Amino acid sequence: MAGPVARSAFAERTTRPQSLFLTDLGCPLVVNNYYTLRALVREWRPDLHGTTVRDIYSQTKNELTVVLGGAEQDWMVRGSVQRPFLYLFRRPGYHKARRNVATLFEDARGRTVRGVSIAERDRLVSIELGGGGRLLWQLFGARANAFHVAPDDTIVAAFQRHDALTGTEAPEPYPAPMPETFAEFEDRWRTNRNKTRQAVQSAVSLFGGDLARETLHRAGVTTDAPEGCSKEERRALFEASMALREALQDPAPVLYGAGQFPDAFSLIPLRHREDAPAERFDTVDAAVADFVRRRLAEQHFHRLYDPLEEALESAAAHERRSAERMVEELQSESRAGRYERWGHLLMAQQDQVPDGAEEVEVPDLFEDGAPVTIPLDPAQSPVENAERYYDRARSTRRSREEAEGRLDDTIERAERAEALLQALRQIDTLDGIKAFRDEREDALAPFVERPDADVDTFPFRRFDLGGGFEVWVGKNARQNHELTFHASQPYDFWLHARGVPGAHTVLHRPNRDAEPGQRRLYTAAAIAAHYSKSKGSDVAPVMVTERKYVTSPKGADPGVVRVQREEVLMVEPGVPE
Numbered sequence: 001m002a003g004p005v006a007r008s009a010f011a012e013r014t015t016r017p018q019s020l021f022l023t024d025l026g027c028p029l030v031v032n033n034y035y036t037l038r039a040l041v042r043e044w045r046p047d048l049h050g051t052t053v054r055d056i057y058s059q060t061k062n063e064l065t066v067v068l069g070g071a072e073q074d075w076m077v078r079g080s081v082q083r084p085f086l087y088l089f090r091r092p093g094y095h096k097a098r099r100n101v102a103t104l105f106e107d108a109r110g111r112t113v114r115g116v117s118i119a120e121r122d123r124l125v126s127i128e129l130g131g132g133g134r135l136l137w138q139l140f141g142a143r144a145n146a147f148h149v150a151p152d153d154t155i156v157a158a159f160q161r162h163d164a165l166t167g168t169e170a171p172e173p174y175p176a177p178m179p180e181t182f183a184e185f186e187d188r189w190r191t192n193r194n195k196t197r198q199a200v201q202s203a204v205s206l207f208g209g210d211l212a213r214e215t216l217h218r219a220g221v222t223t224d225a226p227e228g229c230s231k232e233e234r235r236a237l238f239e240a241s242m243a244l245r246e247a248l249q250d251p252a253p254v255l256y257g258a259g260q261f262p263d264a265f266s267l268i269p270l271r272h273r274e275d276a277p278a279e280r281f282d283t284v285d286a287a288v289a290d291f292v293r294r295r296l297a298e299q300h301f302h303r304l305y306d307p308l309e310e311a312l313e314s315a316a317a318h319e320r321r322s323a324e325r326m327v328e329e330l331q332s333e334s335r336a337g338r339y340e341r342w343g344h345l346l347m348a349q350q351d352q353v354p355d356g357a358e359e360v361e362v363p364d365l366f367e368d369g370a371p372v373t374i375p376l377d378p379a380q381s382p383v384e385n386a387e388r389y390y391d392r393a394r395s396t397r398r399s400r401e402e403a404e405g406r407l408d409d410t411i412e413r414a415e416r417a418e419a420l421l422q423a424l425r426q427i428d429t430l431d432g433i434k435a436f437r438d439e440r441e442d443a444l445a446p447f448v449e450r451p452d453a454d455v456d457t458f459p460f461r462r463f464d465l466g467g468g469f470e471v472w473v474g475k476n477a478r479q480n481h482e483l484t485f486h487a488s489q490p491y492d493f494w495l496h497a498r499g500v501p502g503a504h505t506v507l508h509r510p511n512r513d514a515e516p517g518q519r520r521l522y523t524a525a526a527i528a529a530h531y532s533k534s535k536g537s538d539v540a541p542v543m544v545t546e547r548k549y550v551t552s553p554k555g556a557d558p559g560v561v562r563v564q565r566e567e568v569l570m571v572e573p574g575v576p577e
Contacts, residue, residue, distance in 0.1 A: 018108035031288045032086040032139040034123050034176070034206045035248045036267055039284040041118045041125060044090065050114045050125070056105040056135075059097045062148045064104065064159050066127065066135060066225060068113060077127070078292075079137050079439035081144040082458065084487035085295060088125060088137055089288045103219065105148040105157050108135060119173030121206060138171050142489070142510050144466070147171075176205040178245075185238040191227040194551050196237075199226035204241045210264060210273075215240045217272035244268075253287035255279045260429045261298040265291045271405055299459065301430045302439060306475060312421040319414035326407045336396035341366055342374045343389035346382050353382040410425050417447050460487070461503075463527060463576055465520045468510030471527050473503050480504035481552070484561065490548035493521065495528040496561075498541040498568060502532025504559070506547065529573035541568050 051068035058064050062082035068075045076095070079088040112130035119126075126133040138144055146159040149170045153574030158165040179185040188203040200212040207215065216222075220235035223229045229237070247268050254270070257263025258277040265287065281287035318569070341364075346353065349362045356378045364372045378387050420443060427433050437444070460483055461473035472487065474480035484494065484504050493507035493516070505528035507516060516524075525542040534540035543566040551562050 001136055011310045031265055031291060032088070032123060033208055033267070034118075034121065036265075036284065037088065037123055037125055037139065038089065038118050039248075039267060039290060040090075041116050041249045043283060043285050044116045047073070048077075048113050048116050051075065052114065053108050053111045053129070053135075054094070055096070055103070057096065057101050057103050057109060058159070059101045062160075065096075067096075068127075069094075079139070079146055081137075081139070081146060083142065083144060084459075085299070086139050086144050087288070087292045087295075088139060089292050091289055104159065105135070107156055108133070119175070121175035121178060122173040124171060124173050136170060142508065143171075178206060179203060179241075180237065182235055182238050185241070186234065189226065189234060193226050195221055196221065196226045196229060199229075200237060200241070203238075207241065207244075209268060210266060211244060211274055214270050215244060217270075218243065226245070244445065251284050253281045253284050254552070255281070255287060255291055255294075260294065260551060261301070262291055262294055297430045301433055302459070304430075304433045305424070306426070306479075307397060308424055308433075308437070308444070308448055309421070312417050312424060316414055316417035319410055319417060322404040323410045323414060326410060328409070330404060331399055336393045336400070338363065339389045339393035339396065342372075343386040343393065345372065346374065346386035346389070350382040355387075382427070413446070416443070420444065420447070423460050461531070463523075465507075465516070465523060465576075467520075468514065469520050470510055470518050471524045472506045473527060473531050474505075474559075475503070477557065481558040484550055485552060488547045490546065492547045493524065493544055494547040494550050494563075495525055495542055495544050497529050497532030497534045498543045500533035502528065502534070504561075505531065522569060523576060525569040525571045526574045527576075529571055530575050532573070535573050537573060539570050540573050542571055543568055 047070070048068055051070040053066065054069040054074070055067040056064070057067075063078060063080045064078075065329070066076065066077040067081075073092055074094040075090050075092060077088070077090045080086055082387045086373050088498070108129060111133075113127055114130050115128040116125065117126050117128065123139040125137045126149075129135065130499045133156070134149050138146070145161070146163070146169060148156040148158075150156050152505065155165050155168055155170055169482045177188065179188055186204050186268065188205075190202045193199040193202060197209065197212045197216060200215050201207055201209070204212070215237055219233070219240040221229065221233045221237055223233060242437065251267045252269060254266045255262040255264070256266065256270075256273050256276045256278050261549075262279075263276065264273070266273075267284065269280075281290070324402050345362055345365060348365060352362055353360045357376055358373050358378050359373055361371045361373050374385075377388065378386065420440065423440075424436060427436055447537070460479060461475060463471040463473075465471060472483055474483045480503060483506055488494070488506045488508065489512075491512045492509055494501055495505040495507065505524060508525040509516065524542060528542050529535065529537070529540040532540070543563060545563055545566045547568075549564040551564075553560060553562050
């Protein structure tokens with residue numbers, strides 16, 4: 001049975017045109033796809049064989065660079081182990097910053113490269129070293145990492161979690177099951193998936209979202225739900241998947257999307273995207289390097305753009321609300337006059353006010369003598385009630401005078417914030433947002449705090465709960481969608497304040513079997529409540545489920561999801577100190 005629908009707090013905002021949001025951090029067929037890594041390894045082998053490890057360092061958080069020197073050409077192999085954007089690519093030359101650089105894996109320096117390989121049907125890429133041992137990238141899941149591995153397969157050094165992993169066994173490959181016959185495809189077909197595309201991904205485990213869509217397109221299957229697929233349709237899907245696997249042996253890489261930031265990377269042209277703008281490349285190496293460069297630029301763009309947009313939206317809305325309250329005060333003169341008249345009537349007719357009355361009806365001596373009903377405080381005397389109304393009249397007039405003095409300034413601030421916001425929403429390039437910040441620094445100063453240039457590249461709000469558990473929180477509707485459907489694992493916990501707009505929140509588990517415990521779960525729920533309309537409540541309900549039970553209704557706006565099998569936790573909103 002379908003669960004409740006949750007709406008992001010940001011989904012209802014006016015945002016930039018959708019065309020400017022061409023990518024998401026979980027882009028289908030990302031460059032850590034097994035087939036892409038396999039193609040890279042094949043291209044690298046002739047160039048990297050016989051080179052020497054000149055340097056290994058990190059100058060960007062969560063990215064490791066290996067410099068390989070050859071007789072005619074130096075190469076930089078760069079790999080990121082930071083979810084949700086894992087990548088591995090190489091560039092010619094050798095460029096290294098002078099500051100903020102950590103030298104790593106020193107025992108591997110000076111060694112000769114004897115080969116480059118990838119594990120069979122697994123995303124483990126090795127640079128094999130003379131004398132034994134290797135440099136190893138593990139490019140999947142929460143345990144993504146890079147290692148220097150000894151000949152006996154023990155870890156000499158680890159890029160992440162060095163102290164915990166040094167001396168332990170290196171990761172072993174686990175070949176993904178791939179159906180070679182229709183019978184094997186049928187065995188792996190799962191009718192409990194929400195969409196046929198997801199069932200294809202289950203059956204052909206190395207296919208990502210775009211390859212699964214391409215399978216449906218080539219098979220001519222339009223049935224939405226896997227339980228509705230006939231045997232003939234499933235056979236067509238199997239045959240299409242086999243044809244795709246064959247095509248992937250001969251890469252012809254493409255970047256899809258218009259503008260500075262690509263929509264998707266694909267190892268081969270995709271028929272279901274044939275009408276989309278496309279840029280073709282001669283080598284996988286060049287396509288991946290360009291894709292990563294532009295994706296990193298896009299991440300940088302959003303780190304600069306998103307805080308500005310959020311701050312200007314908030315400032316404009318705040319100033320508009322302030323102006324509206326001031327207008328109400330300016331319209332309140334009649335209330336001030338009424339309060340003063342009531343005070344006069346009570347003072348003039350004290351003897352007509354019974355003790356302890358909650359209201360009194362007296363003739364209006366200032367009009368035609370028609371009766372007027374005056375609310376009273378029964379605990380006060382007629383004179384005290386009159387004085388109370390005199391005070392209210394003075395307070396109302398004072399508020400009106402203050403509003404008159406501030407209204408024009410408030411309207412002007414609202415208009416300036418809105419004008420800046422509209423100008424901001426015309427920008428869709430990294431150079432453009434940099435120029436906007438620099439050229440309009442003074443104009444922006446009243447509304448935003450200039451962010452530190454050295455910001456964390458992680459796209460979401462992040463809270464470390466220890467033991468490998470982290471809480472990730474989306475910052476807007478686009479990020480909510482990315483976080484839920486691309487950055488998180490099916491076994492992660494998904495949380496959302498119940499019944500109110502709020503941010504998507506994920507309690508990331510280091511692995512499928514790791515249990516967070518009640519304390520971490522309630523902490524995550526408190527964070528979810530904090531980033532919602534329940535923030536000011538003493539106690540707020542928060543729904544919790546595994547991410548696999550969260551779906552996006554067809555045609556729904558970003559941030560709108562359907563939740564199944566929810567539990568509800570009652571928590572006090574807040575974030576860890």
